[in-house]
Amino acid sequence: MPTTKSALIIGASRGLGLGLVKTLLADSWQVTATVRNPQNAQALDALGKVQIEKLDMDDQQAVIDLNQRLKGQVFDLLFVNAGVKGPDVQTPNGGATMADVGQLFFTNAVAPINLAQYFVGQIRPQTGVLAFMSSVLGSVTMPDAPELALYKASKAALNSMTNSFVTQLGEPALTVLSLHPGWVKTDMGGEGADIDVETSTRGLIDQVNAYAGKGGHHFINYRGETIPW
Ligand SMILES: NC(=O)c1ccc[n+]([C@@H]2O[C@H](COP(=O)([O-])OP(=O)(O)OC[C@H]3O[C@@H](n4cnc5c(N)ncnc54)[C@H](OP(=O)(O)O)[C@@H]3O)[C@@H](O)[C@H]2O)c1
Numbered sequence: 001m002p003t004t005k006s007a008l009i010i011g012a013s014r015g016l017g018l019g020l021v022k023t024l025l026a027d028s029w030q031v032t033a034t035v036r037n038p039q040n041a042q043a044l045d046a047l048g049k050v051q052i053e054k055l056d057m058d059d060q061q062a063v064i065d066l067n068q069r070l071k072g073q074v075f076d077l078l079f080v081n082a083g084v085k086g087p088d089v090q091t092p093n094g095g096a097t098m099a100d101v102g103q104l105f106f107t108n109a110v111a112p113i114n115l116a117q118y119f120v121g122q123i124r125p126q127t128g129v130l131a132f133m134s135s136v137l138g139s140v141t142m143p144d145a146p147e148l149a150l151y152k153a154s155k156a157a158l159n160s161m162t163n164s165f166v167t168q169l170g171e172p173a174l175t176v177l178s179l180h181p182g183w184v185k186t187d188m189g190g191e192g193a194d195i196d197v198e199t200s201t202r203g204l205i206d207q208v209n210a211y212a213g214k215g216g217h218h219f220i221n222y223r224g225e226t227i228p229w
Helices: 015-026 060-069 098-122 146-169 197-211
Strands: 006-010 030-035 050-054 077-080 129-133 175-180 216-221
Touching: 006 015, 006 098, 015 030, 015 197, 050 060, 060 098, 077 098, 098 129, 098 146, 129 197, 146 175, 146 216, 175 197, 197 216
Parallel strands: 006 030, 006 077, 030 050, 077 129, 129 175, 175 216
Antiparallel strands: none
């Protein structure tokens, strides 16, 4: 068992991804983190000690290139955090185009699993954790926020894609977490959200530590409470 744990965080330029990196560094983890645009890496860079890599998760060749660059590294945690909210108006006939909807579902549901497929072999056997940033809004009977219908469906799709991925992988020892971070004050969550980034990411990393080694696929929030699928 290594003394220093290592993490790969996908989508860490701002918001929860940046917060996850801060929390892990405070816990003395070694962190590799990705940004879509290196020009938006100042906040991450200012933390020091972070290996910063460029990645647009939607770009298949970029995923392959990153996988090549990180070949041989083993991660105690792979956290796929990146995600988008989607079109402004998400009600039926609200004007969202096929391209808008395709982009939303590709980024939120397909790209995370595609990336996980490339990196799952580099997650530490027995104790490593594969985490996806889901949302309680992806729970299919959740009545809240109907105005975010497409976003909600994209997170439900992520959960379903994760379930298929885990089933096909057939490795019960791997711990896979679909995590709800709470409603968090970020660019996406808005100023009126319930909690700050630090509270959320502290809770999320506590759950990663608590679930490491347990195996199986779990849908929980940052406080460790189970969420119905
Ligand atoms: N905030 C909340 O209340 C809340 C609640 C539930 C779930 N979530 C989920 O938590 C995650 C982070 O949300 P947030 O609130 O921190 O949002 P945010 O402030 O909008 O940040 C989103 C992050 O994802 C990155 N990203 C988006 N598309 C990407 C792509 N194709 N490739 C690589 N990176 C990409 C962004 O990079 P750029 O800077 O380059 O755009 C940014 O770093 C998302 O998956 C979101 O759905 C958030």
